[in-house]
Amino acid sequence: xxxxxxxxxxxxxxxxxxxxxxxRISAVVAPGGAPDAERVVDAGGRVAVPSFSDVHVHxxxxxxxxxxxxxxxxxxxxxxxxxxxxxxxxxxxSVAERATYTLGRMIALGATRVRSHAQVDADSGLEKLExxxxxxxxxVDRASVQVVAFPQVGIHLERGVxxxxxxxxxxxxxxxxxIDPCEIxxxxxxxxxxxxxxxxxxxxxxxxxxHERGSLGxxxxxxxxxxxxxxxxxxxxxxxxxxxxxxxxxxxxxxVERIAELDVALTTIAPGCGLDLPLSALxxxxxxxxxGMDGQRDYWSPYGNADMLDRTYQLAFxxxxxxxxxxxxxxxxxxxxxxxxxDGARPRLGPVxGPVxGPVxGPxxxxxxxxxxxxxxxxxxxxxxMDRPGDRLVLHRGAVVAASGELI
Amino acid sequence: xxxxxxxxxxxxxxxxxxxxxxxRISAVVAPGGAPDAERVVDAGGRVAVPSFSDVHVHxxxxxxxxxxxxxxxxxxxxxxxxxxxxxxxxxxxSVAERATYTLGRMIALGATRVRSHAQVDADSGLEKLExxxxxxxxxVDRASVQVVAFPQVGIHLERGVxxxxxxxxxxxxxxxxxIDPCEIxxxxxxxxxxxxxxxxxxxxxxxxxxHERGSLGxxxxxxxxxxxxxxxxxxxxxxxxxxxxxxxxxxxxxxVERIAELDVALTTIAPGCGLDLPLSALxxxxxxxxxGMDGQRDYWSPYGNADMLDRTYQLAFxxxxxxxxxxxxxxxxxxxxxxxxxDGARPRLGPVxGPVxGPVxGPxxxxxxxxxxxxxxxxxxxxxxMDRPGDRLVLHRGAVVAASGELI
Numbered sequence: 001x002x003x004x005x006x007x008x009x010x011x012x013x014x015x016x017x018x019x020x021x022x023x024r025i026s027a028v029v030a031p032g033g034a035p036d037a038e039r040v041v042d043a044g045g046r047v048a049v050p051s052f053s054d055v056h057v058h059x060x061x062x063x064x065x066x067x068x069x070x071x072x073x074x075x076x077x078x079x080x081x082x083x084x085x086x087x088x089x090x091x092x093x094s095v096a097e098r099a100t101y102t103l104g105r106m107i108a109l110g111a112t113r114v115r116s117h118a119q120v121d122a123d124s125g126l127e128k129l130e131x132x133x134x135x136x137x138x139x140v141d142r143a144s145v146q147v148v149a150f151p152q153v154g155i156h157l158e159r160g161v162x163x164x165x166x167x168x169x170x171x172x173x174x175x176x177x178x179i180d181p182c183e184i185x186x187x188x189x190x191x192x193x194x195x196x197x198x199x200x201x202x203x204x205x206x207x208x209x210x211h212e213r214g215s216l217g218x219x220x221x222x223x224x225x226x227x228x229x230x231x232x233x234x235x236x237x238x239x240x241x242x243x244x245x246x247x248x249x250x251x252x253x254x255x256v257e258r259i260a261e262l263d264v265a266l267t268t269i270a271p272g273c274g275l276d277l278p279l280s281a282l283x284x285x286x287x288x289x290x291x292g293m294d295g296q297r298d299y300w301s302p303y304g305n306a307d308m309l310d311r312t313y314q315l316a317f318x319x320x321x322x323x324x325x326x327x328x329x330x331x332x333x334x335x336x337x338x339x340x341x342x343d344g345a346r347p348r349l350g351p352v353x354g355p356v357x358g359p360v361x362g363p364x365x366x367x368x369x370x371x372x373x374x375x376x377x378x379x380x381x382x383x384x385x386m387d388r389p390g391d392r393l394v395l396h397r398g399a400v401v402a403a404s405g406e407l408i
Numbered sequence: 409x410x411x412x413x414x415x416x417x418x419x420x421x422x423x424x425x426x427x428x429x430x431x432r433i434s435a436v437v438a439p440g441g442a443p444d445a446e447r448v449v450d451a452g453g454r455v456a457v458p459s460f461s462d463v464h465v466h467x468x469x470x471x472x473x474x475x476x477x478x479x480x481x482x483x484x485x486x487x488x489x490x491x492x493x494x495x496x497x498x499x500x501x502s503v504a505e506r507a508t509y510t511l512g513r514m515i516a517l518g519a520t521r522v523r524s525h526a527q528v529d530a531d532s533g534l535e536k537l538e539x540x541x542x543x544x545x546x547x548v549d550r551a552s553v554q555v556v557a558f559p560q561v562g563i564h565l566e567r568g569v570x571x572x573x574x575x576x577x578x579x580x581x582x583x584x585x586x587i588d589p590c591e592i593x594x595x596x597x598x599x600x601x602x603x604x605x606x607x608x609x610x611x612x613x614x615x616x617x618x619h620e621r622g623s624l625g626x627x628x629x630x631x632x633x634x635x636x637x638x639x640x641x642x643x644x645x646x647x648x649x650x651x652x653x654x655x656x657x658x659x660x661x662x663x664v665e666r667i668a669e670l671d672v673a674l675t676t677i678a679p680g681c682g683l684d685l686p687l688s689a690l691x692x693x694x695x696x697x698x699x700g701m702d703g704q705r706d707y708w709s710p711y712g713n714a715d716m717l718d719r720t721y722q723l724a725f726x727x728x729x730x731x732x733x734x735x736x737x738x739x740x741x742x743x744x745x746x747x748x749x750x751d752g753a754r755p756r757l758g759p760v761x762g763p764v765x766g767p768v769x770g771p772x773x774x775x776x777x778x779x780x781x782x783x784x785x786x787x788x789x790x791x792x793x794m795d796r797p798g799d800r801l802v803l804h805r806g807a808v809v810a811a812s813g814e815l816i
Contacts, residue, residue: 068791070732272680273728301730302794317722320681322709324478383476386710 011362050364053338056292095131110374217244290338419770458772461746464700503539518782625652698746
């Protein structure tokens with residue numbers, strides 16, 4: 001017997017009933033046209049979109065829910081790394097408790113697909129990874145969480161990191177990370193060869209932080225792309241941030257073509273400050289792109305509030321978008337786009353047009369798609385991106401996991 | 409007999425009682441130390457700061473509260489002007505009704521000091537001005553509102569605009585506006601001479617929109633500054649946007665010094681996209697700077713939600729600020745900074761430090777300051793900028809004008 005979500009408006013279109021069988025959407029039918037159901041969830045006319053996918057969050061460092069801590073640490077990646085190292089052990093709660101709380105808030109606000117980094121380094125060993133894995137376990141029925149074993153402090157600067165990453169992948173990390181191959185380890189080939197070797201050994205994916213800008217970043221990106229091709233890892237590699245693509249230059253445009261060709265995914269946190277990805281061009285080129293919230297009020301930054309809809313607004317704002325179809329695109333990237341980053345399938349992110357009852361043409365709500373949904377009160381998807389309504393109804397695999405901003 | 413606001417935390421410091429006499433703060437005393445009061449308002453431990461000052465809003469064009477309208481119109485100032493002209497008369501409600509509603513929402517969210525532009529042009533005549541003046545009248549006991557007679561479509565492109573501006577100033581506009589002297593009228597001297605002549609005739613201030621970028625914008629700015637000096641209008645002129653100051657160049661740094669010298673005020677809407685003012689440098693140079701929300705979901709843009717605290721967050725984000733003292737600075741600019749733009753007095757915006765009960769050292773809460781306050785639940789001012797709590801208690805001249813996000 002199916003579950004039916006009645007009176008929902010898929011992508012803000014006419015109201016319909018969403019029929020869910022075995023955790024997947026089986027049909028979207030006209031109101032009242034659904035078969036007998038085991039469970040009926042009244043959506044009350046809310047707009048329904050796929051649940052949010054936060055594809056780039058650091059659950060291991062979050063301080064959400066703890067006393068607000070004035071930011072310390074000087075600007076720059078290295079200073080931020082050291083500032084975090086100096087302070088994280090003095091947090092009022094354990095990594096597991098903090099990650100569990102923040103993941104819960106993210107789910108309550110509509111994110112049921114998450115890729116979190118967990119820092120693996122000589123100082124913290126596997127402690128942060130264990131905390132994030134524990135948070136995933138606590139919320140296992142509420143969200144799908146991937147964990148990246150992330151060598152925040154480089155791989156070859158400190159002893160034992162390769163072994164730690166190896167152990168992390170053996171104990172449950174889904175991907176191996178990397179970071180700024182030139183600027184951190186200062187030996188890009190050695191850094192990237194280690195990352196790709198670990199991925200190959202464990203048969204897992206890769207997600208590399210790339211903050212390097214301009215031609216240096218494009219060089220590191222090239223080295224990554226060469227290795228994707230050489231190791232036939234098309235569809236399995238993500239580059240996060242990719243600030244080097246922000247410049248509208250011929251080399252960065254060529255890089256975008258190559259990224260599409262090799263099916264490398266990108267993640268952005270909508271950083272502003274001239275570091276934003278060329279979103280429209282990426283989507284047009286067929287590149288998988290997802291949105292993430294990065295740190296959640298941690299030792300790196302006071303920003304981050306667990307709300308992917310707020311970050312979707314930020315994506316629209318930083319892209320300078322004002323047209324409804326572009327606001328919809330931001331919502332598509334934040335939901336189905338990120339799902340494609342996580343599961344490797346290329347999503348359809350084009351403008352959401354046409355009648356959505358019957359065959360649903362908005363991304364992520366077609367028969368066969370997972371019934372991971374977020375519903376909110378709004379006139380339309382575009383107005384929701386502007387208004388960021390707080391009251392959310394959240395489903396994961398067809399089950400209601402949060403309502404009115406609280407976990408169930 | 410005074411009004412006493414008990415258990416408030418001025419600028420997030422220790423709780424105290426704020427004593428209000430004749431609409432002004434007379435003292436901030438330790439809890440329970442206030443004299444007998446005519447009225448007691450329990451702040452319940454909320455953080456208290458001066459009310460928000462929206463120094464740059466377009467109340468005449470707002471569509472807040474009306475059905476969300478997908479954005480039309482091509483990019484660029486001129487296209488936006490023409491798109492607005494094409495559609496504004498078809499709005500579901502009159503200018504007065506729309507301006508009144510949006511001003512009410514702004515007050516409910518904590519802005520009791522407002523400078524609104526009202527477009528004066530050959531198409532709309534004085535109709536938009538009349539609407540904004542009506543909104544001001546409706547909320548006269550809840551907020552202090554200045555109105556700028558704003559020649560959105562230039563002064564000399566269409567017939568009769570000088571006379572319309574003259575009439576606007578005679579019928580209640582507080583300032584005369586101007587816009588992009590080179591790019592709109594394409595005759596910067598004639599444009600600015602008209603603006604300064606109108607101001608001189610009516611003994612009123614000036615607020616010029618300056619979107620022009622780079623060296624062209626710096627040229628127009630120079631022409632404005634020359635006229636401020638020649639007409640002895642120090643302290644009476646505002647330049648809005650001033651995108652030309654965003655570039656970190658020697659000419660823009662020299663312009664900042666001259667702006668400080670001539671006591672010209674600046675307003676920003678925290679636009680992002682590389683157009684942000686050098687806020688720290690401006691404050692350090694002693695320039696009066698305020699924050700505004702610009703359009704409020706209108707024919708120009710879907711952005712704008714009547715919430716100055718949300719815009720304060722945007723200011724912090726676009727400035728790339730993460731330190732608590734810089735978040736406090738954003739709040740100071742959004743409140744007391746804007747008050748200084750509106751009333752011409754140079755405010756103290758430095759870091760908020762030291763004991764705040766007894767002599768209050770945070771800006772805008774000293775004895776003698778107007779009892780225009782906004783109070784919200786927050787740990788600190790910095791955390792409030794990040795969290796943007798929705799529940800506001802708002803006072804204007806010592807009277808509670810809004811609570812829990814609703815007007816009283």
